[in-house]
Amino acid sequence: MDAALISLFDGRLVPNEPDRKYLTSVIFPNLVPLEPGRVLFVGCRSYTKPYEAFFQDSEYWTLEIDPIHAKWGSKNHKTGDVRHADSLFAPGYFDLVFLNGVLGFGVDADDDQDMTFAALHRIMRPGAILLVGWNEGRCSDPLTRPTLGAAFRHQALCGMPARKGFAASTHVYDLFRAVGGSPSRADQLCGASAGPALRG
Numbered sequence: 586m587d588a589a590l591i592s593l594f595d596g597r598l599v600p601n602e603p604d605r606k607y608l609t610s611v612i613f614p615n616l617v618p619l620e621p622g623r624v625l626f627v628g629c630r631s632y633t634k635p636y637e638a639f640f641q642d643s644e645y646w647t648l649e650i651d652p653i654h655a656k657w658g659s660k661n662h663k664t665g666d667v668r669h670a671d672s673l674f675a676p677g678y679f680d681l682v683f684l685n686g687v688l689g690f691g692v693d694a695d696d697d698q699d700m701t702f703a704a705l706h707r708i709m710r711p712g713a714i715l716l717v718g719w720n721e722g723r724c725s726d727p728l729t730r731p732t733l734g735a736a737f738r739h740q741a742l743c744g745m746p747a748r749k750g751f752a753a754s755t756h757v758y759d760l761f762r763a764v765g766g767s768p769s770r771a772d773q774l775c776g777a778s779a780g781p782a783l784r785g
């Protein structure tokens with residue numbers, strides 16, 4: 586993505602909080618070189634619409650429960666509930682999933698988290714990457730959910746810590762790999778200890 590487009594995103598379309606800038610300036614640029622074949626971004630708002638451009642070489646999907654926000658989705662979009670994502674997508678379909686700002690904003694109770702992590706695990710390849718962005722005080726810490734621990738490994742990736750917090754924000758990012766899989770190109774590119782099933 587060229588610098589002018591990034592500037593447009595950061596300056597006008599995207600809230601300018603440090604956690605949001607970390608998503609667009611650190612997380613996306615670190616994950617794009619992995620050439621994820623199929624990407625899912627959950628929860629759509631006006632400021633998330635441009636994210637599709639980061640993943641222009643991938644099959645980029647969006648999922649949003651509220652049909653009114655479908656207009657902010659990508660060209661590959663589904664209206665539906667992430668808690669039942671496995672009824673919307675094929676098993677093992679995705680290489681990379683972003684679940685940012687959805688816990689505590691609709692997926693609130695512990696049971697809802699459990700359903701979500703179980704459903705996402707079913708539609709992710711072994712070794713696929715999951716980014717969970719959530720806010721302290723709005724939901725349980727996802728690391729306390731046994732469903733998450735059973736299906737995903739919490740780990741640093743591509744120079745990014747497994748957990749990233751912010752001094753002036755309640756936002757937290759956690760990085761995971763779906764359990765299973767074999768070493769692949771992503772490991773060569775960013776030195777991860779276990780591999781996702783990413784394209785290439």
Ligand SMILES: C[S@@+](CC[C@H](N)C(=O)[O-])C[C@H]1O[C@@H](n2cnc3c(N)ncnc32)[C@H](O)[C@@H]1O
Nearest residue numbers: 627628629649650651666667685686690691692
């Ligand atoms: C605070 S916004 C976050 C949007 C975006 N993901 C981001 O990074 O900022 C939460 C969005 O998640 C959607 N949402 C809430 N519960 C959902 C669910 N069960 N399945 C899919 N989307 C959901 C809401 O409708 C809303 O658009």
